Amino acid sequence: MSDPSEPVLPGSASDQSDPSDPSDPVLPGPGASDYERYLRTDELLALQKEPGEQVHHDELLFSTVHQASELWLKLAATEVGQAAVLIDGEDLPEALRLLRRAVLSLQYITAQLEMLNEMDPWDYQQIRVVLGHGSGFDSPGFRQVARVTPRIGAAFERALKRAGLDLTELYRHRREHEDLHQLAERLTEWDERIWVWRFRHYSVVARAIGEQSIGTQGTPVQVLGKLVAQRQLPKLWEARSRLVELFDAERAAGGQD
Ligand code: HEM
DSSP states (O other), X not given: OOOTTSOOOXXXXXXXXXXXXXXXXXXXXXXXXXXXXXXXXXXXXTSSOOGGGOSSTTHHHHHHHHHHHHHHHXXXXXXXXXXXXXXHTTOHXXXXXXXXXXXXXXXXXXXXXXXXXXXXXXXXXXXXXXXXXXXXXXXXXXXXXXXXXXXXXXXXXXXXXXXXXXXXXXXXXXXXXXXXXXXXXXXXXHHHHXXXXXXXHHHHHHHHHOSSOBOXXXXXXXXXXXXXXXXXXXXXHHHHHHHHHHHHHHHHTXXXX
C-alpha cells in the first residue's frame, strides 16, 4: 500500500501495483496507469513524427489537426450510420440524439481548421513535399461520411413514406409530425455542416497554396471550390425551393396572406 501522506505518481518507482489501491492500474496492457492503458496513449502519442524526423516544426500542428479530424469524422460517421438503423427501427428520438453528436463533430473539425491558418505558406512548402501523393480524397473519415450520408437520406425517405408524407407536406404540417420534422431539420444541419466544412477547408487551402495550384494528387485547387456547391442530401434543399413556389402560388390564388 502507498503511504497516503505521500503522493505517488502512477508509474513511479515507488508505485507497486496493488489492486486495492485506486491509484494502481488494474487494466491489462502497456502504460503506467489505467488512463494510459485504457486510452492507449503510448500508441496514440507515438503516431506523430518525433522532432528529429520532422522536416519542419509545423509538422506536429499539421498532423494533429488531420489526425484529430479523422477521429471526429470516425465518430460522426459511426453515429450517422447507427442513426440510420434507428430511423428504420422507428426510434426517432434516439436517432436525433446521435445525429446531434455527428453535427457537433463536424463543427469541431471545422473550428480546428483555424489552426492551419497559423502555418505560414512558405513554411508549408516544406511539409507539402513530404506528403507524397497523400490527399484528403483518401481520408478514411471523410469517405465514411460520404458512404453513410446517402444511407441516412434513404432511411429518412422510407420514414416519410411510412408516414404517407412528402417533404413539403412535412414542413407545412410540422406540428403534427414533430419527430420527423426534427429529423428533417437535423439532417439538413448535417448536410449544411459538410458544406460549411468544405467551404472552410477550401479557404484554408487557398491560404496555404493559393487557388491556382495543383494538389498532391494532381487535383486543381479550383475543383475543391466546385465541390463546395455539392449537396449530399439535395432533396432537403429542393424542398425549400418548392415551399417558396407553393406559398407564392397559393398567395397568388388568394389562399395565403
Ligand atoms: C493546410 C492544410 C491543407 C491543405 C493545403 C489541403 C489541401 C487539399 C487539396 C489540394 C485537396 C485536393 C486533393 C488533392 O490533394 O489533390 C484536398 C482535399 C481534401 N482534404 Fe485537404 N488540405 C488541408 C487540410 C485538410 C484537413 C485538416 C483535412 C481533414 C480531414 C482535409 C481533408 C480533405 C478532404 C476530405 C479532401 C477531399 C475534399 C472534398 O471531398 O471536398 N484537408 N485538400
